[in-house]
Amino acid sequence: MSVSIGKKKKATRTWRSLIWAIPTALLVLLVLVLGAQWLRALPAGASFLRDYPGASALPGGAPVGFPAWLGWQHFLNAFFLLLIIRTGWIVRSGRRPAAFWTRNNKGLIRTKNAPTRISLDLWLHLSLDALWVLNGIVFYVLIFATGQWLRIVPTSWDVFPNALSAALQYASLSWPTEDGWVNYNSLQVLSYFAVVFLAAPLAIITGLRMSGAWPKDATRLNKAYPIEIARAVHLPVMFFFAGFIVVHVTLVLATGALRNLNHMYAMQDGESWLGFWIFAASVVVMIIAWIAARPLLLRPVAQLTGTLSR
Amino acid sequence: MKIVVLMKQVPDTWGERTLDVTTGLSDRAATDAVIDEIGERALEVALTHRDAVKGTEVVVVSMGPASVTAALRKGLSMGADSAIHVLDDGLVGADAWLTSKVLAAVVARSGADVVVAGNESTDGRGGVVPAMIAEHLGLPHLSFLNDVTLTPGEVSGSRSTDTGTLQAHAALPAVISITEGLPEARFPNFKGIMTAKKKPLEVLSLADLGLAAASTVAGNGRSVVVSTVQRPARTAGTKTIDEGNAGVELAEFLVAGRLI
Numbered sequence: 001m002s003v004s005i006g007k008k009k010k011a012t013r014t015w016r017s018l019i020w021a022i023p024t025a026l027l028v029l030l031v032l033v034l035g036a037q038w039l040r041a042l043p044a045g046a047s048f049l050r051d052y053p054g055a056s057a058l059p060g061g062a063p064v065g066f067p068a069w070l071g072w073q074h075f076l077n078a079f080f081l082l083l084i085i086r087t088g089w090i091v092r093s094g095r096r097p098a099a100f101w102t103r104n105n106k107g108l109i110r111t112k113n114a115p116t117r118i119s120l121d122l123w124l125h126l127s128l129d130a131l132w133v134l135n136g137i138v139f140y141v142l143i144f145a146t147g148q149w150l151r152i153v154p155t156s157w158d159v160f161p162n163a164l165s166a167a168l169q170y171a172s173l174s175w176p177t178e179d180g181w182v183n184y185n186s187l188q189v190l191s192y193f194a195v196v197f198l199a200a201p202l203a204i205i206t207g208l209r210m211s212g213a214w215p216k217d218a219t220r221l222n223k224a225y226p227i228e229i230a231r232a233v234h235l236p237v238m239f240f241f242a243g244f245i246v247v248h249v250t251l252v253l254a255t256g257a258l259r260n261l262n263h264m265y266a267m268q269d270g271e272s273w274l275g276f277w278i279f280a281a282s283v284v285v286m287i288i289a290w291i292a293a294r295p296l297l298l299r300p301v302a303q304l305t306g307t308l309s310r
Numbered sequence: 311m312k313i314v315v316l317m318k319q320v321p322d323t324w325g326e327r328t329l330d331v332t333t334g335l336s337d338r339a340a341t342d343a344v345i346d347e348i349g350e351r352a353l354e355v356a357l358t359h360r361d362a363v364k365g366t367e368v369v370v371v372s373m374g375p376a377s378v379t380a381a382l383r384k385g386l387s388m389g390a391d392s393a394i395h396v397l398d399d400g401l402v403g404a405d406a407w408l409t410s411k412v413l414a415a416v417v418a419r420s421g422a423d424v425v426v427a428g429n430e431s432t433d434g435r436g437g438v439v440p441a442m443i444a445e446h447l448g449l450p451h452l453s454f455l456n457d458v459t460l461t462p463g464e465v466s467g468s469r470s471t472d473t474g475t476l477q478a479h480a481a482l483p484a485v486i487s488i489t490e491g492l493p494e495a496r497f498p499n500f501k502g503i504m505t506a507k508k509k510p511l512e513v514l515s516l517a518d519l520g521l522a523a524a525s526t527v528a529g530n531g532r533s534v535v536v537s538t539v540q541r542p543a544r545t546a547g548t549k550t551i552d553e554g555n556a557g558v559e560l561a562e563f564l565v566a567g568r569l570i
Contacts, residue, residue, distance in 0.1 A: 096324035096342070099497065299497060310347070310494050 036171035045168070054166035054176040055185045056159045062150040064182055068267050070148065073139045075265075075282050080132035081245070082286055083293060085238055087125035092235070097121050098295035103306045116212045117309070120295060123302055129207060136200060151184060152192040162186035180260060181269040195244055203237045206230040311462070311482075312367045313356040314422035315390065316413060316440070317349035319374050319381040320433040327433070334535030335403055336433055338377070345381045348428025350388070350495035352488055355426050357389045357496065359460050367391050371416050373401060373409060379511065387498035387506035394420070398516040400523025405533040406434075408523070410442030415519040417485075418447060424465055425485040429454045440487040450480035456491035 039045040097119030105115055118126075143149040163186035169176045176185050184192065208214055209230035215221070252260045262268050262275030265282070299308060321327040321341040328337045353370060360366035370385035372378045373396040382393040396412055404412070417425050425444075430437030444451030455467035456475070465486055466479035480486075498506070516523055550559050564570045 096322060295497075296500060296503070308497070 032171050033173055036168050037173075039168060040172050040174075048161075049165055049168070052158065052161040052165040054162055054169055054187075055178070055183055056154065056156055056162050056189070058183050059150060059155055061147065062183075063147050065269065066148075066181075066263060066267055067146065069142055071265055071267055073135065073142070076135045077132070077139070078282070079286055079289065080128050080135060081241060083289060084125060084128045084132060085242060086290065087121055087128060087293070088238060090121045091119065091125055099299060099302075099308045099310060101302050101306045101308055107305075115306075118212070120298060120302060120308070123306075124293060124298060126211060129204075133204060136204075139196075152189060152196060154186070154189055154193060159186045159189060163190050175255065178255065180263050191244065191248075195241070199237055199240050199244075202233065203241070206234040206237065210234065311359075311363065311365070311423045311460070312369065312421060313359065314369045314371055314417055314420055314425045315349070315353045315356050315385070316425065316427040316443075317353065317370050317372045317381060317385055318346045318428070318431045318433075319343050319372060319378045320346045320431055323432050329538055331538050331540055333403070334538040338375070343377050343381070345384060346428060346431050346433075347494075348430070348432070348488070348490065350385075351490065351492050352426045352428050353385055353388060353390060354495040355458050355488055355492055356424075358493075360389070363460075369394060369420055369422070371413065371420075372396070373404070373412055375402075382511055383506050384498065386509045386511070387502040388496060389498075389502060390509075392509055393511040395511060395513045396515075396519070397513050398523065400516050403534065406436050406438050406442060408532055410439050411446060412516070412519065412521060413439070414443045414446035415521055416514065417443060419519065423482045424460065425449075425483075426458075427485070427487045429487045429489050437487075440485055444485035447485070450484045452478050452480055452484065452486045455486055455488050458486065458488060458492065 040049065099120045100117045101120055101123040102117045103109070103115035105111060143152075166176050166185040166187040170187070178185050178188075180188075207230075209225060209227055258271050258273065258276055259269070260275075261279045262270055262272060264275070265278040266272070266275035268274070302308060320343070321336055321338065322344045325341045328340045329335065330337045353368070356366075356368045360368055368390045369392050370382055370390040371394045372382055372385075374381075376397065378395055378397070382395055386393055394416055396416060401408070401412065425440070427440040427443075429440075441451050441453060452465065452467060452469070454469045455478075456470060458465065458467045463482055464479055465482060465484050466477065467486070468475045468477050470476075470489075548563060550556050550563065561570075
């Protein structure tokens with residue numbers, strides 16, 4: 001009985017804080033838009049936008065458009081990220097796992113110490129992590145081998161004023177016209193760079209620290225990099241990823257959806273529906289995987305490399 | 311051979327379990343309801359025997375509210391052949407006496423050769439119901455078995471005592487209870503889950519069993535919960551910091567608490 005009362009109280013509090021939060025957020029948004037428009041109307045603002053149109057010029061020799069492997073890499077990355085976030089959240093929720101998995105200490109991966117028993121949820125999380133990291137390594141190698149890295153790594157300092165310019169244009173609701181097939185605006189460059197070269201490595205190194213693969217007995221290493229830091233950072237990195245995904249998908253769909261989807265899914269520039277349909281199919285694959293990732297179907301797969309117990 | 315397995319649906323021990331302070335009954339809404347693990351192990355004993363000996367029939371039996379159907383279906387999906395659910399409003403808050411009488415009536419009706427039960431549930435922790443059922447039926451009882459051997463006409467196994475292990479055997483029909491020493495239960499597979507929906511699940515009321523909720527056992531009435539009190543919150547312990555006299559302080563603390 002007391003539990004339900006406590007829940008009700010909490011719910012009322014949430015509602016009350018929402019009553020304040022929504023008008024406040026709307027007000028902040030309004031001030032932001034009006035402020036940005038006022039800034040653009042100023043002579044100084046207008047000349048700033050003329051000097052920095054929102055995108056840095058690419059160095060000569062930068063590739064135009066995207067090759068097919070990039071589309072695959074992008075899809076696989078999105079696919080793994082979705083399931084990694086979901087399984088990570090399940091692991092964190094602390095619910096009773098449907099089963100536990102202990103690695104068979106034979107075959108390819110053999111260790112001196114006995115393997116630890118982990119939940120089936122954590123097994124899936126770690127397995128997806130491994131695939132995601134593998135996908136990421138292939139991505140790193142390919143972008144640096146083909147020059148695609150020039151599109152998402154800033155090469156001159158004017159990326160920062162240009163990013164500010166792009167932010168001002170977004171905030172004033174007069175969005176920058178972009179041409180993602182050739183060059184991203186500087187805000188895009190910075191955010192893609194942050195995801196690929198900062199957030200992803202951070203997620204990996206903090207996740208690795210918490211995993212069973214990390215050496216437990218390396219005293220000096222573990223003193224320099226305590227597990228508490230990894231625990232404190234891993235979850236906020238996930239929130240960063242989730243926030244990025246929301247903003248990214250929203251902007252992709254709001255700034256010429258068909259053209260943008262054609263770029264990343266059909267590897268062509270134009271307004272045809274091909275990219276959209278490939279994207280739709282990829283979403284269907286993600287939904288199927290989301291539904292299929294249940295103990296009944298995971299158990300036989302997990303049993304290939306370990307023994308299951310309760 | 312017909313094996314009846316007794317299963318109990320209990321609040322999952324994974325979360326925090328609570329009692330409803332007004333009624334004194336366990337708050338079933340507060341946690342997930344699951345088959346008690348020891349009951350699953352009891353079912354595993356029966357299923358293992360059925361895998362080895364053709365012609366064995368396994369019946370899962372449970373008494374409890376409507377939610378027990380889910381537990382019994384799980385038992386069927388693990389491989390039991392049929393299920394019996396005793397469902398009656400008169401059984402709310404039933405004590406061990408009434409529970410054992412009802413379950414004994416079900417066992418008598420089913421004509422079981424062996425009744426397999428867990429040694430004790432994780433919620434009530436009484437550990438007396440299997441013995442009481444055997445008493446009601448006038449059957450031999452082997453309790454707390456760490457291993458079980460079933461042969462036509464006899465059940466045997468070993469049980470731990472304070473000083474060692476004891477080999478025990480009894481002629482069938484008999485009632486046995488098992489400990490966690492026996493292997494954990496199998497997972498239901500896809501085929502099991504699909505066929506579980508078609509297996510018979512019989513729902514019985516007290517009237518079907520020819521019993522009344524008010525019926526007494528051995529001339530005694532039912533025991534009921536008189537009062538329930540929430541466990542008081544833990545208080546912080548005393549910290550002793552050594553400033554040269556910690557030994558004296560510790561001794562005084564122990565004396566004050568009448569611990570020495």
